[in-house]
Amino acid sequence: MKRTVLFQILVLTQLAVCAQRDCRTAEYRTQIMDKYPGVAQRAAAIEAFTKSLGQARNYITNGTSAVGVSSGPIMIPVVVHVLYNNSSQNISDAQVHAQIDILNQDYQRLNADTVKTAPEFRPVAASCGFRFELARIDTLGYATTGIVRRHTGISAFDINDHIKFSSMGGDDAWDRDRYLNIWVGNLTGGILGYSSVVGGPSANDGVVIAYTAFGTGGTSQAPFNKGRTATHEIGHWLNLIHTWGDSDCGDDLVSDTPPQQTSDRGCPSGVVLSCNNAPLGNMYANFMDFTNDECMNLFTAGQRDRMQALFAPGGERYPLLSSNVLTATPLASPTSATVQSDTGGDPVLVLYPNPATSQVTVRLTGSTVLGTSVEIYNQVGLKVMTASLTQETTDLNISSLTRGIYFLKVSDGKSGHVSRFLKM
Ligand SMILES: [Zn+2]
Incomplete structure (x- = not known):
């Protein structure tokens, strides 16, 4: 009996530790400062700029347009890169949309649990005036859902930023002046x-979140x-x-958050x-x-001012205000590419889908010979893939390629044909 209780206590302690x-x-931050000596200086300059603007200004409701907006929230276009090693990690669109909804509640103090904010802190609790939306235009100008999905060979990522680079099993950042990654x-x-x-470095800009959180x-x-x-x-961002x-x-x-010794864990109550x-x-x-998630419910006016200072003219994130990825008209999508034979007769190959995400299908037609080799080149003419077409229809796995325009060359030794496709 005693041992069972002891065991239960151990298990509970273990769970409590895991659930922090x-x-x-x-x-x-320390790691990046060590790796890039210029970042500390830049961060200090941003700090000085933030201080120069002062606190307790609400750029939005004052309407003085210090951040370039006289009314309404500051729009943050978002791209979510989902990296999955197995199918359960490939989270649903619904889960992503739920996260965006929560950001919009929390950053505008529309969250249902504001009622749980202690009365003594309600006077400083604030809407921060940010609105988040999934991007509608990608970096190449085409329509996007704002969600990019990539299979990865990496079973678990660390804080070494590999998740942010295609060459390391992650997915490259989209332009930080137009998107929150x-x-x-x-x-x-x-x-x-x-x-x-x-x-910090622009290629590393954004936040990384566990798929379980x-x-x-x-x-x-x-x-x-x-x-x-x-x-x-995103508060840190x-x-x-x-x-x-x-x-x-x-x-x-921030002046309106009381000093405190260290972090609070779990779900405290009282003073x-x-x-x-x-x-x-x-x-x-x-x-x-x-x-814990259910026990946090506010930002303060001081925190709002500190965040909004980044969006004042000259601020670090000021360029985001000009991002058009929520409003611009997308370019017409390329469709399947068909290559005519040199004599202008029947098509010799059809390539689809275009744009493609993880695979393209190459279909030989007419008199094209099986055994033909296929080569894929990137925009600077570097060969990135070769394969042999052993049947009429061949699927090529292109998931390892980074986003961009590619040229697919089919050659039977006598003549060659080139088709262009877009990798998303
Ligand atoms: Zn933190």
Whole structure:
């Protein structure tokens, strides 16, 4: 009996340890600062710029257009890169859409659980004025759902950013001046997510979220199944620091969050005192603390101002305000390409679909000879793939190719034919 109880306690302790929020942004930040010496200087310049704008300004409701908008939210176009090693990690569109909905609630204080914000903190709780939408135009100008799916050979990603590069089993970032990049995949060691450093390299810009902590429903797992990991990490992407300033009673550079000694975990209640912060205590329901999804529910006005400062003219994310990927008309999609024989007779090959994501089908027609070789070249003329056409219809796996225009050359030794296709 005693042993059973002891065993149960052990199991429960183990579960509690596993179920703690694990954001690696601070550790990642140190790593990037070490790797890229210029980032610290750039981050300091952005900090000085933020300070120069001051706090407690609401650019939106004041209508003074310091950020270029006089009314309405700041629009953030989003691309979600889903990296999956097995089919269960290939999360549904519905799960992605659920996450976008949560971001829109949390960043405009439309979340249903604002009623849980402690009365003493309600005066500083704020709508941050951001609206998130999946991109409608991709980097090449074609229509997109804003969701990119890639199979990967990597079973679990670390904070080394491999998830952000096709050459390392991930998927390349889309232009950070036009999109917020969100990568979703399996992360090692219980990591829930991390964000890039404001002022860091553009190819690494965006947030990474574990597929078990993204959106609601589907693969999301309690206690991180209410989409708050993305809310938290995008807070970092918008220049917020953890409420304890990542050090003992540290400074988060926001004046209306009380100092606190360290992170709060799980789901605290009542007043939790630290760092002489009586009578308010820790603001453990802040999205930038480490509590469970269902126990966090607010950003403050000071945090809003810090985030919005990035969108003032000259700010780090000001170019995003000019992104047209939510509004522009997409280019007409290329359709299946048909190549005529040199004599102008019957087509010799048909290629589809176009654009293609993971595979293209090459169909030989007419008198084209089986055994013909096929070569794929990228836009700078580098050969990236070869294959032999051993049957009339051949499927080529192109999932390892990066996005862009490719040229497929079919040659039977006497004559060659070239067709162009788009890899999405
Ligand atoms: Zn964090």
